[in-house]
Amino acid sequence: MTQTQTKTKPARSACFDAVRMAMAGKLEAKDIEEIIDLARAAALRRKSQSALDNADDMVMKDMDDVARDMATAATLERRNTLLNIQAREGILARIAEYDDPGKGMAALLAGERGKMGLSVDARSKALRSNYVGGLLADLEAARVLPKLGQRDKEFNRLIARELWEIRPDKTGKPGITGSRDAQEIARVIHKWQGAALARQNRAGAAIREMPGYIVRQRHDMVKIRKAGMARWMADTLPRLDAQRTFGDADPAKYLESAYEALASGIHLRHRGAEGIDALTAFRGPGNLARRLSEQRVLHFKSADDWYDYHLQYGSRDLMESAINGLQYAASNTALMETFGTNPRAMFDLVLKRLQAQHRGDPKKTKGLKGTLRAQTLDWYFMELDGATRIPQALTMARIGQSLRALQSVSKMGSAVLSAVADVPVMAAAAKLHGASHLRGYATALRDLVRYRGNEEGRRIAELIGVGYDGFVGDVIARFDSVDGLPGFTSRAMHTFFKLNLLGPWTDAHKTGMGMMFSRQLAQVANDGFSTLPKGLRRELGHYKIGPDEWDLVRSVPMQRANGLDYLVPEQARRVSDADLRTYRDNLKLTGNPKARLPEPDTPADARSLARLRDDLETRFQAYLVESVDAAVPTPGARERAFMHMGTQSGTLAGDAIRFMMQFKAFPITMISKILPRVGRAGGWRENTTGLLHLIPMMTVFGYLGLTAQDISRGKTPRDPSMPATWGAAFTKGGGAGLYGDFLFANYGYGRGIMSRVHGPSSGTLDDLSRIYGAIRRADDAAPLAFRTLVSNLPGNNLFYTKAALDYLLVYRMQELLNPGYLRRMERRTRSRHHRYILRPSEAIR
Structure with missing residues (x-):
């Protein structure tokens, strides 16, 4: 046996004993051996770059880190097991309040129809409101909110630099930019990021505050995909802190994997403890054995490198990214507080348990499996995550x-x-x-x-x-x-x-x-x-x-x-x-x-x-x-x-x-x-009184809306003595909801009910088809083409400019392209029992 082999064996034994003691017997021998092999391989790859000349010393150093992480992981595993038990029992207790378990699950996810209630959706909105509202309140109290409204890129860079200097070990240099406003904004953003981080940790995450954290990077998958892998890697690599980012991994393979993840958009989903921002996430026991090859964290060299990447592949506006990060944390926390540390898995588990529990009762299982109502549960969850x-x-x-x-x-x-x-x-x-x-x-x-x-x-x-x-x-x-x-x-x-x-x-x-x-x-x-x-x-x-x-x-x-x-x-x-x-x-x-x-x-x-x-x-x-x-x-x-x-x-x-x-x-x-x-607010009398107030008053206010709209278009109010007027007002007010669109809508020239069903774009598509048909028949397509162009012109119907645009340009062009058009339009308006305040046919003379 060589000297190296002799030395390696006791060193490996020491590593084995260190891990086994740290985990208190919770890992099998083969798992410990696998971790040692990975750590030793990494140490050998680093040997040429390290001051240490002994791979075994490197292994021991790595194993110290592994042991500490595993001790923490064991504690977190126990905590999260309890949290998940609590979540499961809480879900089942909530659903047990309903005779129909499908209805109970729907209420838990998205609120009960007509009542809403403390659903995951409500929790998510509450947390978003708490974080973003608190952030804006503090910024306004510090009198710096107007500064953010200017969306100045260079000022945002100063904020990024100040956030970079807020470090958990207090070694940063706040105020380094010399801008009091940037420093104050950074302080407020960091405060609310810390509040969101702490709440996620209490819900089951294990996030460490790390130096160099600015805001949750909003990787724009559109820009990333457009650039392609090669260009994205070339732009990103020079900005990264290689040692902190790659460790012992191959940089090319590491960035390839990161690109695939970011271009897929998976970082946009809320996945509980699995979906925590990778920059600060603790690597739990499931990842420890593969941590040297699977972590995909981008650590930047400096605040400027981070911000340059943000401008190129992020959302550009730093405040937008900060708010987006808080909203992401809110949604993630709401899911974890209800469904535990792996929300999707818990959702599926509870559904299967309910299906098994009520297998012999078709009335209760129809809302859980095999029906449209059961499918909506999955739709609700997909909206939430x-x-x-x-x-x-x-x-x-x-x-x-x-x-x-x-x-x-x-x-x-x-x-x-x-x-x-x-x-x-x-x-x-x-x-x-x-x-x-x-x-x-x-x-x-x-x-x-x-x-x-x-x-x-x-x-x-x-x-x-x-x-x-x-x-x-x-x-x-x-x-x-x-x-x-x-x-x-x-x-x-x-x-x-x-x-x-x-x-x-x-x-x-x-x-x-x-x-x-x-x-x-x-x-x-x-x-x-x-x-x-x-x-x-x-x-x-x-x-x-x-x-x-x-x-x-x-x-x-x-x-x-x-x-x-x-x-x-x-x-x-x-x-x-x-x-x-x-x-x-x-x-x-x-x-x-x-x-x-x-x-x-x-x-x-x-x-x-x-x-x-x-x-x-x-x-x-x-x-x-x-x-x-x-x-x-x-x-x-x-x-x-x-x-x-x-x-x-x-x-x-x-x-x-x-x-x-x-x-x-x-x-x-x-x-x-x-x-x-x-x-459904209370007894039948209260319910009837409520509806008898709401629907008629929405119709009255719908008439006021119609009147304001008609005046903005240069028309007189519609005749209130005509039933058709109140049908239109009923629709405008929304008292009939979606049904009113179809029962009382005036579809207008060349429009039918299918235009309402298929959405406004179908009407534009129909116009383009008619224009094409007119051209094929050698008919005059110019009038319809102009009308289609105007109706799809951004801002063409802003209520305070529409009348001026119509009288100064649109009516003149319509009459020029289609003589007699304006008089026909005026007759159609009179048939609906109102008229123009100033007749277009007279105004253009």
Whole structure:
């Protein structure tokens, strides 16, 4: 035996013993041998680059790291096993509340129809509102929010440099840029990233704060695929810290694997503990044996290298990436808090268990397997984990998104005039929560003047987590399917919904309704739960807020703004430890599974109290945010599932469904969320009264919307004595939801019911077909071609410019191309019982 062989054997034995002791016998001998072999191979590859001249010394060094990681992994494995048991029991207990287990699972995922409730979707929205609202509130308090609105690339670079210097070991140099604003923005972003990180860890992740973390990199799969693997690798490699990124792996193979993952879009899905941002993820026991070859983390050399990559292959705007990262963390946490550390696996496991449990009862299994209703459960989950937002064939997805965006910016210029029908819905929401219809109308009308109020009022709204849709570009979700592809199209849509005033309208009313609900809670904070208004108790109960939860939150001082008190979810953070311990003991007595978990990682008491605060805050946040989304109709996971049907863009089925569902989000939300909510609120008398208020008033406001739209187009109001007028108003107001589109719609010249079914793009396609046919027949295609061009011109029907555009250009061109067209148009208008204020045929003379 050689000297090297003699030395290697005891060194290997020492490695073996180190791992075995660290794992306390939890690994078999063959697993330990495999890890040693991998570590030794890596050490030999590094030998020429290391100051150590002995591979065995390198192995021992690696094994020290492995042993430490495995000790941590063993603790995490025990914790996550308990968390998953807790999650499973919590899911089964929640579903057991329903006679129909399929209905129970649907309620757990996306809320109960007409009631909503504390679903995964509600938790996700609550956490997003908490993180993003808190971020914006702190930025506004620091008076730096306007600076971010300028979207200055070089200023964003300064923010990136400041974030780079915020290091867990305190070795960074905050203030290095000399910009107070950049330093303050970095501090606030880091604060909320830390809050999201801590919450994910409490839910089952194991994320370490690492130096050099800026924000979650929003890798743009469109740009990455367009560049191709070779160019992406050539651009990325010089910017990376080779030792931290590659370790002992082959850089080419490492980056090839990273490219495939990023180009596939898998990083966009919410996958629980598996989907944590790779930059900070702890490598658990399942990955330890392969960690040297399978980690795909990109560590950059400097903040500038990170930012240059961000500009080239990210979303360009740093604040957009920061908000996206917080939203991703929120959705991931909501899934983990309900379904454990591997949400999809738990979802499938529970479904199979329920199917087996109810195998002999067809009534209960029809909602779990083999039916359309059972299929919708999968659709709900795909909406929640982000699967439907990952495009397949990227070129097809981008073309489809662009065509739908073109329809939006050319057809929705007067959408804010249609949105006046929101006002009766707000009044109905106020009534449901124990206030009066009159208070709802007063709030809605006041918001038109107040917009989002002053700084104190905006802070309350941001603490609630409402009223910032326009800032983050979420307004389009109220009316259309959202594909989620970043880029010019998304930015153009964001700008358009500011120009058509729908963004300000939505933000103003969500702010007003959120503050109204929050103020109402503060006004009754001195009352016990049993003495609250009946409607308010019912709505709070949907979010698991009962007497104990109510007493906890009202025990701390309210938030005060403009001389008024408001109850905000953040108050749960200020509940005393003693009160929380009493609450926890009461939960144990009732057998609540949330109270039984010991916490091995930290002192059990502190960890348990932190999780209770999380849950309490989320319940109140979900109540407020979901109530606002029902008052200003906004689709949730249930509605989006119907609009996507489990498909992805970039597929024939996926894009066909998205074209068909374009502009149908509002009527679908009315059918799925608003009408059932009002019609099933309480007893038959309350339900009937609610519907008898809502539908007629939406029709009245629909008439007001029609009138405003007609005036913006230079026409007189329609004759209110004609039944056809009220049929149109009924449709415009949305009182009949989607059905009204087909029953009372005026399809217009050359349009039929199929145009409504297939979406607006089918009408444009039909026009192009007719133009082609006219050209083939040698007919004059110019009039139809011009009309098609104008109707698809971005911004052509902005309500405050349409009349001027028509009288100055469009009418003249139409008459020139098609003599007599204007008089025929005027006759059609008179047949609908209204006329032009200034006749176009006279105006162009």
